[in-house]
Amino acid sequence: MTIYIKYMVSLRCKMLVQEELKALGIQYSRIDLGAVDLMDDIAQDQHEMLKKNLSRSGLELLDDKRSILIEKIKNVIVQMIHHENELPRKNYSDYIAETLGYDYTYLSNIFSEVNGINIQQFIIYHKIEKVKELLLYQELNLTEISYKLHYSSVSHLSNQFKKVTGLSPSFYKKLRKKRDSNLENI
Template identity: 70%
Template sequence: MKLYIKYMVSLRCKLMVKYELEKLDLAYTTVELGIVDLKKGITDELKQQLKLNLGVIGLELLDDEKSILVNKIKNVIIEMIHYSDEVLKVNYSDYISETLDYDYTYLSNLFSEVNGITIQHFIINHKIERVKELLLYDEMNLTEISHRLHYSSVAHLSNQFKKVTGQSPSFYKKIGKKRKSNLENL
């Protein structure tokens, strides 16, 4: 039996969900971002308790199909941007559509209806967050980052970064290093 969980976006979330499942003695085969595969069915009482426990840690057990599908879209995007080192050979819309086996127009309209933003804006916001992480890790230069995150050029990445954050990538990186230095000196 599959359960779908909203706001489950990190490895830490996966650990917390595993902990809650074990606490309720619910056997599972896998726990992935947004999805738990239980070994067997779950009673309504246990499902309600799990829902309450997840709510305490900021997660939400999803019940309706639209929310589940929107959550799947988010998880595909987060996985693609934050956790995959592969360079996509297709564009984002094709990848999302193929992965979820739905028409992209349907997915896009549903996503906008439920979240109030487009899939494209969601992707851009997550790409910029990933750029911030990579800049602060200081392991890649802007050219490598732009290639990894499928930007057509460094200029495109820089323009989008400035539009979203109000700062240039180099200025953001400089401020990040300064903050890190200040914290180390405490």
């Protein structure tokens, strides 16, 4: 049996779910972003207690098929952008459709209906978050970041960054440096 959990997007979330499952005596075979494979079906009271305990931590146990599919889409995107060493070379739409085993148009329509933005916009927001992270850690310059995240050019990345954040990447980096130096002086 597989259960699906909304907002489970990091290793810390996985550890929290693992602790909750152990505390309730629920055996599992695998914990992934947004999904847990259980060894057996769980009793209704265990299900309710797990739901209650997870909600205290900001996580949500999903029950309906549509919400589960939306969460799967989000998890594929988060995994692809934030947790893989390299983004897929194929179109993201093809990658998502193949990974989930659904027609992309179907996935896109459901995602847009529920979230009010399309999958492409969701991908862009996450790519920009990844750019911010890479800028902050100063591991790569903007040219290397644009290449790593498959932007056609540095100017394309910069334009998209400014459109989403309202700031240029270089100004964002300067603001962060200034903020960090102010924190060090406290």
